[in-house]
Amino acid sequence: MRTIAVANQKGGCGKTTTSVNLSAALAQSGKRVLLIDLDPQGHATLGVGFEPEEFEKTIYNAIIDPLTPLESVVVATKFDGLSLAPSNVLLSGAETEITPRYARERLLRQTIEKLNGRYDFCIIDCSPSLSLLTLNALVASSEVIIPVQTHYYALEGLKQLLETIGVVRDRFNYSLRILGILLTFFESRTLLSQEVRRETEEHFGKLVLKTVIHRSIRLAEAPSAGEPILAYDSKSIGAREYMALAQEITAEEAVN
Amino acid sequence: MRTIAVANQKGGCGKTTTSVNLSAALAQSGKRVLLIDLDPQGHATLGVGFEPEEFEKTIYNAIIDPLTPLESVVVATKFDGLSLAPSNVLLSGAETEITPRYARERLLRQTIEKLNGRYDFCIIDCSPSLSLLTLNALVASSEVIIPVQTHYYALEGLKQLLETIGVVRDRFNYSLRILGILLTFFESRTLLSQEVRRETEEHFGKLVLKTVIHRSIRLAEAPSAGEPILAYDSKSIGAREYMALAQEITAEEAVN
Numbered sequence A, B: 001m002r003t004i005a006v007a008n009q010k011g012g013c014g015k016t017t018t019s020v021n022l023s024a025a026l027a028q029s030g031k032r033v034l035l036i037d038l039d040p041q042g043h044a045t046l047g048v049g050f051e052p053e054e055f056e057k058t059i060y061n062a063i064i065d066p067l068t069p070l071e072s073v074v075v076a077t078k079f080d081g082l083s084l085a086p087s088n089v090l091l092s093g094a095e096t097e098i099t100p101r102y103a104r105e106r107l108l109r110q111t112i113e114k115l116n117g118r119y120d121f122c123i124i125d126c127s128p129s130l131s132l133l134t135l136n137a138l139v140a141s142s143e144v145i146i147p148v149q150t151h152y153y154a155l156e157g158l159k160q161l162l163e164t165i166g167v168v169r170d171r172f173n174y175s176l177r178i179l180g181i182l183l184t185f186f187e188s189r190t191l192l193s194q195e196v197r198r199e200t201e202e203h204f205g206k207l208v209l210k211t212v213i214h215r216s217i218r219l220a221e222a223p224s225a226g227e228p229i230l231a232y233d234s235k236s237i238g239a240r241e242y243m244a245l246a247q248e249i250t251a252e253e254a255v256n
C-alpha cells in the first residue's frame, strides 16, 4: 500500500479538494483507496457525501485508542472502491490528548500498519498547520503531495514546509519521499499564476508535478453536492486534471 | 483602542488580506493602527513589505516574555499611520511553550494592555486554526471579524467558530463581540457565490457585514509588491471595497 499525505500549512491551497478528487480518480481506475480525513473541520468527509456530526466513531478514536482498530471506523462511500475514515470536531481534542503520550508522533502510523493489505492507496487530508496531527500524517506516510496555490503567499511557505519534511525524514521516518508539488488554482490568463509557476519550477525543478490543476468553479461546486468532481461533472476540466494526476502518480514512483 | 481579531479556522478565506488591507485603509483615514501578525507563516509581515526572517524580535517575544514590552518589537511601516508587530517561524514554538503557563490564554491581552493609548485600532491576523494562539487573540480582542469565502466548505465551519467564540465570551472575555461576517472572494457571475451569500444572510442575518469583497486578481498581486492594495492599485475594486469596510467599521459599533 502507498500512503500519501496531502499537506501544506498554508490554508486554502486545495488539500481537501486534492485528497477527495485524487482518491476518487484512483478508485475509478480500479485501485482500492482509503481516504483518511485528518482535519477536525471534516471537509473531506463532507466532500464524499457525509455529515461529520453523524459519526460517533472517527479517526480520532483509532488514533487515541489502540483497542479501536482503524478498520472499525472506516465506512464505504457510494463511490466504488473508495472508503473513508471520517473526522469531525472531536478530532480537535486529539492534539492535547496525545501530546504527553509515548511515541505520540507514531500513533497514526501504528493504526494504519494494522490494516493488512486491504487497500492499494491510503490518502491523508491534513489540516492547515504543522501540528502534532500533521506530524503523525508525515510519519505514517511513504510519500507527500504538497498543493501550492499559484499565488505569492503560497510560495513563501514552501521552503519552511520542505525543511519540516526533511526533519521528519531524518528523525522519524527515513522512507518519507516528496511525491511532488502540485500547482493549484492555476489561471493561464494571469501573469501572477505564470510567474509563481516559473518561480516554483526554477526553485524546485523536478519536484513540480507535470499535472497542473486550473481554477475551475465546478471544483468549488462539487462539495455542495457531496461528490468528487468525477461524479459531479465528469466532463469538466477539474475531472480531467485529477484523472491525469492519478495517472501521473500510478505511472511513476515518487520523484525523489 | 478597538482591538479586532480577524479569525477563522478555515484556511485561505482572506484573513491576512483583510488584516493588511483593513489596517491600511484605517490608517489612510487618519487612524493610528497597530497590525499584529499572529501567524508563524508571517504573511501579514510580508504583506506590508518586510521579510519575516529579518526580525530577531517578534510578537513571539512579547507573548512569552513579560519583560519584553510589545512596543519594543513594533516597527513602523512605510505607510503613514500603520505600525506592525511582526512574526516569523519562531512563533510556531509559542504554542508548546505557553501551554503549561498560568493564565496562558491571557498572555497576549496582558502585553496589549500595556500599550498605553498609542493606537486607535489594533488588528490581529490569526492563523488557520483554533489553537492557543488564536484563543489568545480572541481573549485579547474587543471584537472579531470572520472572513468567509463564498464557497461551500467555508460555510460549514462557521457554526463551529461561532460556538467557540461563545465559549470564549462566557469563560474568558465577556466583552468579546462579533463585529461581523465578511463575505470574501465573491463572484457575482457564479451561482455558488450567490447561494452561499443567501444562505449566510439567512442563517446569520445582521451579523453579515454590508461590505462584500469580490474576487479580484489585484488583491492577490499586491502582496508580491509588499504593499496593501491602497498603495499597489488605489483605483482597483479591492481598494474601494476595503476602504468601504473601514468606513463601515468606524461608522458603527459592533453589531451585537
Ligand SMILES: Nc1ncnc2c1ncn2[C@@H]1O[C@H](COP(=O)(O)OP(=O)(O)OP(=O)(O)O)[C@@H](O)[C@H]1O
Pocket: A010, A011, A012, A013, A014, A015, A016, A017, A018, A039, A043, A126, A127, A128, A184, A185, A186, A213, A214, A215, A216, A217, A219, A220, A221, A223, B009, B010, B011, B012, B128, B151, B152, B153, B154
Ligand atoms: N482548482 C480549484 N478551482 C476552484 N476552486 C477550488 C479549486 N480547488 C479548491 N477550490 C475551492 O477553494 C476552496 C479551498 O480549497 P480546499 O478547501 O480544498 O483547500 P484546503 O487546503 O483543503 O483548505 P484548508 O487549509 O482549510 O484545509 C474550497 O472552497 C474549494 O472548493
Ligand SMILES: Nc1ncnc2c1ncn2[C@@H]1O[C@H](COP(=O)(O)OP(=O)(O)OP(=O)(O)O)[C@@H](O)[C@H]1O
Pocket: A009, A010, A011, A012, A128, A151, A152, A153, A154, B010, B011, B012, B013, B014, B015, B016, B017, B018, B039, B043, B126, B127, B128, B184, B185, B186, B213, B214, B215, B216, B217, B219, B220, B221, B223
Ligand atoms: N478577494 C480576493 N480576490 C483574489 N484573491 C484574493 C482575495 N483575497 C485573498 N486573495 C488571495 O488568496 C489567497 C488566500 O488569501 P489569504 O492568504 O489572505 O487567506 P488567509 O485566510 O489569510 O489564509 P491562511 O488560512 O493560510 O492564513 C492569497 O494568495 C491572497 O492573495
Ligand SMILES: [Mg+2]
Pocket: A015, A016, A017, A039, A043, A126, A127
Ligand atoms: Mg482542507
Ligand SMILES: [Mg+2]
Pocket: B015, B016, B017, B039, B043, B126, B127
Ligand atoms: Mg493568513
